[in-house]
Amino acid sequence: MKKIGILVGSRHQESINRKIAQSFVQIGHPDLSFSFIDISALPLFSEDLEQNLPQSVTEFCESIRANDLILIMTPEYNRAIPGVLKNALDWASRPYGKGALSGKEAAIAGVSLGGAGTAAAQVQLRALLPSLGMVQVRHPEMCLVWKPTLLNENRLPTDENTTLFFKKFLDALAK
Numbered sequence: 001m002k003k004i005g006i007l008v009g010s011r012h013q014e015s016i017n018r019k020i021a022q023s024f025v026q027i028g029h030p031d032l033s034f035s036f037i038d039i040s041a042l043p044l045f046s047e048d049l050e051q052n053l054p055q056s057v058t059e060f061c062e063s064i065r066a067n068d069l070i071l072i073m074t075p076e077y078n079r080a081i082p083g084v085l086k087n088a089l090d091w092a093s094r095p096y097g098k099g100a101l102s103g104k105e106a107a108i109a110g111v112s113l114g115g116a117g118t119a120a121a122q123v124q125l126r127a128l129l130p131s132l133g134m135v136q137v138r139h140p141e142m143c144l145v146w147k148p149t150l151l152n153e154n155r156l157p158t159d160e161n162t163t164l165f166f167k168k169f170l171d172a173l174a175k
């Protein structure tokens with residue numbers, strides 16, 4: 001069983017990226033197990049805090065290390081990844097070359113209100129992965145445009161094409 005840690009780059013209570021991730025979990029896959037990695041308690045990164053790491057940072061890094069693949073769900077803020085996501089990645093990149101993300105597989109997906117469905121944020125995020133020491137799953141790309149009707153009350157897609165697309169994405173994580 002491959003362990004997938006889902007890191008949602010949002011502190012939004014009603015995060016649409018979290019909802020899509022919950023849909024992946026609802027659909028499920030026989031070879032994958034899922035857990036969510038919480039970023040909400042992380043302080044803003046400072047090298048000064050590294051002398052005595054806050055417990056929230058230690059727990060965050062442990063929850064990354066417990067997984068085989070980290071699925072990063074990125075919102076898009078002003079054509080870039082949100083600061084809270086960059087902050088989380090900076091914490092997990094330390095110490096340089098030996099951070100929790102180093103050597104982990106990374107997959108990226110995102111959903112936004114804009115028509116490009118986080119494509120700009122994802123390009124930026126993919127460019128960061130080599131410096132984090134992450135190996136990326138490249139296909140299929142998952143850039144989604146949010147509509148309230150995309151998922152039903154059980155977080156399952158309301159149309160067959162979206163279901164098939166989500167399953168194809170999960171198959172790629174399992175490889």
Ligand SMILES: Cc1cc2nc3c(=O)[nH]c(=O)nc-3n(C[C@H](O)[C@H](O)[C@H](O)COP(=O)(O)O)c2cc1C
Nearest residue numbers: 010012014015016017075076077078079112113114
């Ligand atoms: C500061 C800010 C900037 C945003 N910039 C973009 C953007 O560049 N492209 C886009 O598609 N949506 C943009 N949005 C809308 C987001 O897609 C929307 O807020 C979405 O719900 C964020 O994802 P989340 O709910 O998972 O946090 C922006 C929203 C905020 C608050």
